[in-house]
Amino acid sequence: MQLGLDELGTPLFDATFVVVDLETTGGSPRESAITEIGAVKVRGGDVLGEFQTLVNPGVGIPPTITVLTGITNAMVMTAPPITEVLPAFLEFTRGAILVAHNARFDVGFLRAASDRMELTWPRPQVVDTVALARRVVTRDEAPNHKLATLAPLFGSPTAPDHRALTDARATVDVLHGLLARMSGLGVTHVEDLATAADPVPAGRRRKATLADGLPTGPGVYHFLGPRGEVLYIGTAVNLRRRVRSYFTAAEKRTRIAEMVDVATAVRPIPCATPLEAAVRELRGIAEHRPPYNRRSRSPERQPWLRLTDEAYPRLSVVRTVPVDLADRAIGPFSSRVQADRAAAALVAATGLRTCTTRLARTPTGRTSACVLAEMGKCLAPCVREVPEYDDRVRRAQQAMDGDVTAVVDTARRVIARLAGQQRYEEAAVRRDQLLAYLRGASRAERHGPLQRAPQIIAARRHSDGGWELVLIRFGRLAATTVTKPGAAVMGVVRALAESGEDVQPGRCLGGAATSEETELVLRWLETPGTRLVEATLADAGSGWSVPVHGATAALPRFTDRHVRDTEHRALGPSRNDTPIFHPDHSTHGAPATDRHGGGSSGAA
Structure with missing residues (x-):
């Protein structure tokens, strides 16, 4: 099959160039x-036309300029002014790539004249032959990169003489000579010209041909090594353009440059939508574990924080949580460190024990109390029965099941006290603990209803006039497609539901999909303009909602207050500032829905 120009880009042979020179x-x-x-x-080596005119500058020409160019005041006296010449010149260049030797000089004058005339500058692609020459013409070949030096080097029959058309003709020959040399470096298409003068190793630039033939739509790309192994996985809105960028100076990452040097092929996976591409990227990284990807290659190992099932429950960081314990766990967290910070915030607010010994309801008498009990910070259920410990467990469970009020208020009181004592480092530790808790709890609140929902179908207007449809089952993307403009949407919806992936609910929280995938899907659903077509929810009575006193409602307010407090300390208070860490601030009144009814969809 022969590839079209939209797949390969525009070959330089088919591109139209206008080579310009000014005096x-x-x-x-x-x-x-x-x-x-x-x-x-010019196009394809053929001259399509020429443009030449003297211009009345409206001012006298200095004698030194006359000596250099031969243009006198008498010669330009009857010439048209730039106000008449520039519109005609811009029409001559319409749709072409603008080329000049030391382009900054020529383009600078043209743009300045355009601005004075209040004309809209067309912003053409500009190629500077001086910059190209510096890449491929060595000092052994030419002592400098002046036009008068390069023209004979490339066999131009025209000798530059500081007259505009003559110099433009010489520059055409220099351009053709330079492009011929750069073709061996992988500069073969118009798109390559944007970075042709960048300092990229020749071997890497030659690999730009790996992008030839890639689709121009959204998708996922796999860089493959000599044995076909997956080195790196990425996603793009335009596969060919994104992959080609790896072979230019736009790529600054040392590790990725090393990967590109090793790669021998690129495998594209076209996708219907950017959402599908993002999800396939996540799944591909988890499956292949490519060595050059920094994103988590083991998302299933993200930790959770849960209450243990024993006589005197405590907090434990675990890898999995059974679905029937959803009200006794929050997460997942991005790391063990974040989970430990969240646990510290919960312990500070509830007084749960921190020892790891599994305790019976009635002490055995063979243990002794730890130092925390002696300090009055633990009820010591290890040495005596503590019925009031049940109240602490109840508060902890409440904090893990939709009401963060106690944890937030406790943390803010401590932070305010520490800040008042100028113990800012300790206050920052407590702040980070609270933020870790709120983020983990918010993730559980937002992901839970979606990961329990057997089926959700949503739609959003696509840029081409059709509809982007998404099928989600138990928090996992099961199918997606884009309808043609004017097509019967509901027929496509039914076909999508029938052909989508059969997803079974997980036995553990987040089992059918990773939290990263569910987060991607949620952000798509929460984008303005998204419509719910069908929603089959596991919690039909409570709907799709987040708790009014939950972490999702509290997190933005706390984050905003933290930013304001930082500005307050650095810049001083503004007239409308309220102290952030004031102990009397309440978390009530969040603009969210009640966990037990009256909720609205995040995609409504």
């Missing part, structure tokens, strides 16, 4: 003016 009264676009414009339009 001016001086070197500054602000203080000097154009006296002559010369340009040559």
